Amino acid sequence: MNGKISVIIPTIEEESVFDIIKELRSQFGSKLELIIVDKSSLKYHERLKATKAMVLRQKDSGVENAIMQGLRAASGDLIASIDGDATHEIDGIARAVKIVESGEADFVLGNRFGKLEKGAMSPHLVIGNKAISKVYSQMYGTNVHDVLTGLFVMTREAFESIRNVKPYRAGIAFFAIELAKRGYKVTEVPIHYYPRASGESKLAKSKLFYGAQVTSHIIRLARDYNPLLIFGGLGAILLICGLGLSAYVVYTFVTTGQFTLIGRSLIAFMLITVGILSIIAGFILDLLLEIAKKLE
Ligand SMILES: Nc1nc2c(ncn2[C@@H]2O[C@H](COP(=O)(O)OP(=O)(O)O)[C@@H](O)[C@H]2O)c(=O)[nH]1
Numbered sequence: 001m002n003g004k005i006s007v008i009i010p011t012i013e014e015e016s017v018f019d020i021i022k023e024l025r026s027q028f029g030s031k032l033e034l035i036i037v038d039k040s041s042l043k044y045h046e047r048l049k050a051t052k053a054m055v056l057r058q059k060d061s062g063v064e065n066a067i068m069q070g071l072r073a074a075s076g077d078l079i080a081s082i083d084g085d086a087t088h089e090i091d092g093i094a095r096a097v098k099i100v101e102s103g104e105a106d107f108v109l110g111n112r113f114g115k116l117e118k119g120a121m122s123p124h125l126v127i128g129n130k131a132i133s134k135v136y137s138q139m140y141g142t143n144v145h146d147v148l149t150g151l152f153v154m155t156r157e158a159f160e161s162i163r164n165v166k167p168y169r170a171g172i173a174f175f176a177i178e179l180a181k182r183g184y185k186v187t188e189v190p191i192h193y194y195p196r197a198s199g200e201s202k203l204a205k206s207k208l209f210y211g212a213q214v215t216s217h218i219i220r221l222a223r224d225y226n227p228l229l230i231f232g233g234l235g236a237i238l239l240i241c242g243l244g245l246s247a248y249v250v251y252t253f254v255t256t257g258q259f260t261l262i263g264r265s266l267i268a269f270m271l272i273t274v275g276i277l278s279i280i281a282g283f284i285l286d287l288l289l290e291i292a293k294k295l296e
C-alpha cells in the first residue's frame, strides 16, 4: 500500500472492538489512522479513549451518520470502514485496498456472502439482503451482492464528492447509492462473515422496517427513476397472475358445472384490481415526473 489509510469503526458498546484495533494496528502499522465513532456509555467511551485511537462521540444517531462523521475527520488517501462487532473478516480491507489501488474501482464493498459462516446471518436476513442488493445493482448498473455489508474501502476523491451530502437511513447503501450516482465505480470483494461473539445487534429496532427504508431510498434515488417500469411492471405481474387464476376458476366452472372456488375467485379479483391500479399509478407518476422535468 502506498499512502495512508483511515479506518472508521462505528460502535455502541462493542466488546470485540479492542481486538479489532489490535489487529488493524498490526496489519497497517504507521500507515493507519484509526477513527472510532462512538455512541456508548461514558464508561465504555473512556475505555475506548485509552486505546489512543481517535475517538469521536456521536451526537446524532444511525450508523450512516456515525460513519459520515468519521469520514469527515479522516485524512487518509484511502478510507475504510468496518463494523466493531468482529463479524467481518479484517483481511477483507487489505484485499479491497488492492482493488482500489489497481484502479478497478473507487468503492469496494466486502461481500459477506463470499464466505458466510454458519449462524452468522439468519435465513430471512440472507433473503432480504440479497433482494435489496439485487434491486440496488439493477437500478445503479452495478453487480454487487451485499450492499448492506459493514466493510468498505473508498478513495479520497470519491469521498470528497459526497462530503456535504446529508446521510439518510440506508446504512452503507447510502454511500453505495451516492457514489454510483456520481459515476464512481462500485465493486465487491468476498469476505468471511462470522456470528456475533458478544452483545446484540445495535443497528435498528426492526430490521424489516430498516430494510423497507433502505429499499425505498434505493428506488427513489435511482439515476433513471422510472415509475412506469416499477409500478407498470409490478402491475403487469399481478395482472397476469390474476388473469391466470381467473382462467383456472372459469375452466373449473365450465368443466364441472359447479362454482366452488370462491376464495380463489376473490384472490383473482384482487390481483386484477391491484394490478390495474398499479399500472395506472405508474402512468400518473410518469406523467408527473415528465411535468416536473419540464418545469425544472
Ligand atoms: N456510533 C454508532 N454505531 C452504531 C450505530 N448503530 C450500529 N452501530 C455499530 O455499527 C456496527 C454494526 O451494527 P450491528 O448492530 O452489528 O448491525 P448488524 O450487523 O446489521 O446487526 C456495530 O459496530 C455497531 O456497534 C449507531 O447508531 N451509532
Ligand SMILES: [Mg+2]
Residues within 6 Å of the ligand: 083, 085, 087, 196, 201
Ligand atoms: Mg453486526
